[in-house]
Amino acid sequence: xxxxxxxxxxxxxxxxxxxxxxxxxxxxxxxxxxxxxxxxxxxxxxxxxxxxxxxxxxxxxxxxxxxxxxxxxxxxxxxxxxxxxxxxxxxxxxxxxxxxxxxxxxxxxxxxxxxxxxxxxxxxxxxxxxxxxxxxxxxxxxxxxxxxxxxxxxxxxxxxxxxxxxxxxxxxx
Numbered sequence: 001x002x003x004x005x006x007x008x009x010x011x012x013x014x015x016x017x018x019x020x021x022x023x024x025x026x027x028x029x030x031x032x033x034x035x036x037x038x039x040x041x042x043x044x045x046x047x048x049x050x051x052x053x054x055x056x057x058x059x060x061x062x063x064x065x066x067x068x069x070x071x072x073x074x075x076x077x078x079x080x081x082x083x084x085x086x087x088x089x090x091x092x093x094x095x096x097x098x099x100x101x102x103x104x105x106x107x108x109x110x111x112x113x114x115x116x117x118x119x120x121x122x123x124x125x126x127x128x129x130x131x132x133x134x135x136x137x138x139x140x141x142x143x144x145x146x147x148x149x150x151x152x153x154x155x156x157x158x159x160x161x162x163x164x165x166x167x168x169x170x171x172x173x
Contacts, residue, residue, distance in 0.1 A: 044169035083117035
């Protein structure tokens with residue numbers, strides 16, 4: 001019985017190892033996968049909010065929906081231009097009073113910049129240290145920081161959608 005259990009365990013290990021051999025698990029690959037999971041949620045949330053509700057603020061002292069979307073845009077451009085070795089252009093972030101199409105175009109452009117940054121993460125460069133202003137961070141640390149921020153902002157966008165009677169993309173059946 002012990003031999004059979006060991007054989008089964010070893011057999012499972014071989015199968016598991018073979019499965020992982022097909023898809024190498026690296027910090028760079030994990031960052032890319034996490035980024036690809038959050039990206040469509042943020043875009044769909046921004047698309048789902050009606051244009052007339054982009055100025056919506058839950059209370060007067062809280063950001064408008066457009067400001068939250070633009071905050072994602074700005075943060076992504078800051079992070080991903082740094083990862084790509086290019087300069088952040090503040091003009092790439094639309095005004096908070098811009099129309100929905102303009103705000104969406106800015107958001108999608110920031111995701112395009114990040115697509116390049118995440119696509120360029122490799123097992124060879126993910127631990128490279130990059131200067132970010134006065135701080136230094138690894139490429140993968142910056143990437144996961146961006147993912148974390150996108151998740152936080154998606155939660156906020158979801159709340160705004162719910163306050164408008166809309167179901168957030170990740171809650172749709």
